Amino acid sequence: MKIMMFAHGGSLNRGCEAIVRSSTKLIKEKIVGSKIYLASEKPQTDKVISTLDGIYDGSKSSIKKYSLDWFVASLQFKLRQDETYALGVIEQNIINRIKDVDVCLSIGGDNYCYGEQPNWYEIDRRVKAQGKKLVLWGCSIGEEDMSERKLEDLKLFDLIIARETLTYGMLQSKGLQNVRLGADPAFTMEQEQLPLPKGWQEGNTIGINFSPLVWKRNKKSREAVSELIKHILATSNMTIALTPHVIEGGNNDYEVLEQFYEEFKATNRVILLPDHLTAIQYKGYISRMRFFIGARTHATIAAYSNYVPTMVLGYSVKSKGIAQDIFNEEKLVLGIDEISSSSKLIHHYDEMIREEEEIKSRLKQAIPDIKQMSYKAVEYLKELA
Numbered sequence: 001m002k003i004m005m006f007a008h009g010g011s012l013n014r015g016c017e018a019i020v021r022s023s024t025k026l027i028k029e030k031i032v033g034s035k036i037y038l039a040s041e042k043p044q045t046d047k048v049i050s051t052l053d054g055i056y057d058g059s060k061s062s063i064k065k066y067s068l069d070w071f072v073a074s075l076q077f078k079l080r081q082d083e084t085y086a087l088g089v090i091e092q093n094i095i096n097r098i099k100d101v102d103v104c105l106s107i108g109g110d111n112y113c114y115g116e117q118p119n120w121y122e123i124d125r126r127v128k129a130q131g132k133k134l135v136l137w138g139c140s141i142g143e144e145d146m147s148e149r150k151l152e153d154l155k156l157f158d159l160i161i162a163r164e165t166l167t168y169g170m171l172q173s174k175g176l177q178n179v180r181l182g183a184d185p186a187f188t189m190e191q192e193q194l195p196l197p198k199g200w201q202e203g204n205t206i207g208i209n210f211s212p213l214v215w216k217r218n219k220k221s222r223e224a225v226s227e228l229i230k231h232i233l234a235t236s237n238m239t240i241a242l243t244p245h246v247i248e249g250g251n252n253d254y255e256v257l258e259q260f261y262e263e264f265k266a267t268n269r270v271i272l273l274p275d276h277l278t279a280i281q282y283k284g285y286i287s288r289m290r291f292f293i294g295a296r297t298h299a300t301i302a303a304y305s306n307y308v309p310t311m312v313l314g315y316s317v318k319s320k321g322i323a324q325d326i327f328n329e330e331k332l333v334l335g336i337d338e339i340s341s342s343s344k345l346i347h348h349y350d351e352m353i354r355e356e357e358e359i360k361s362r363l364k365q366a367i368p369d370i371k372q373m374s375y376k377a378v379e380y381l382k383e384l385a
Helices: 014-030 068-080 084-090 118-129 148-154 165-173 212-217 221-235 253-267 279-286 297-304 317-327 342-354 356-382
Strands: 002-008 035-040 054-057 103-106 133-139 159-162 179-181 205-208 239-242 270-272 291-294 310-313
Touching: 002 014, 002 118, 014 035, 014 133, 014 279, 014 297, 014 356, 068 084, 084 118, 103 118, 118 133, 118 148, 133 356, 159 165, 159 356, 165 179, 165 317, 179 356, 205 221, 212 221, 212 253, 221 239, 221 253, 221 342, 239 253, 253 270, 279 297, 291 297, 291 342, 297 310, 297 317, 297 356, 310 342, 317 356, 342 356
Parallel strands: 002 035, 002 103, 035 054, 103 133, 133 159, 159 179, 205 239, 205 291, 239 270, 291 310
Antiparallel strands: none
16 A cells, blocks of 8 residues: 655644654554655655655645746636636645555644645545545544535545544534544654753653744733743742744744743753754653643643643643543643633642642553554554555
């Protein structure tokens, strides 16, 4: 089976790297002889994943004004409000590869959470027009994200793997017959343990991840997290390890975490992890933390999968669904509107500290089952062969 992963923005988002890396390993383990190729918008960032059989340039092409393509696209849109020709040119780097594979795997876990996606819709249409199998892999989609156009696109898929039960239930309620329940493949990802930095307390370090994305959506959230850090420093003797997980331009965790580091470095109890580590290296550090507080989903998955009690900042449906599947409740998951309140952050942090052993016990009970669901997704994929 030849598989092409697409809808991938590059591995400077270490969550995207985690999905590609762990999915490749799971598929190759369970589907003997499978070959996996990645179409990436930033292919140079994906060279850290050595298990892929090929990395393609999946970046968008431009349409030069007054070119033949420009005239054809303009005429088609003017006469029929049809943008398919233009989208076909823009996404030609991916579309030209469809003929070479058996299965096209749309891997952007939450791509369908951000409004309409006409580019992906057009790629999906071209995949089916060529008679290839089309799979939406490990997705999360909220009820509020759905539209008639999106539903029509989802009907094209031969298989949709929802990575948590909230998405699974919602998609089933829309009448989709092609949906199966899995789990995020990153729960199974390996880790690499680098030497611990100066100031790290073994067994007594708490990780904090914060993102510009969350800060942009709630302008008061940064100040609230600052107050939480003050509370941690005042009420415990733990070291705080500021942990970036997305390091791409315009959406760089490191830049906002560096501000926290400058604010609190005089305490000698705050560490800033580097901005150049891979997903497995960040997971290696997170695995040795006592607690974790994170805004990035795959940073929290790295913690959960190592039985580290975790608090989630600025949830989406994926965060709620993942917590629900682990704890049977949306435990320690704070909404985007809640995280401007330092008192709420501190209240939930204190709850995490107080219930440390119970949370660890629940994680040790639940995570093996979650990992089995990751493997189950590959079994569903295998059935398409």
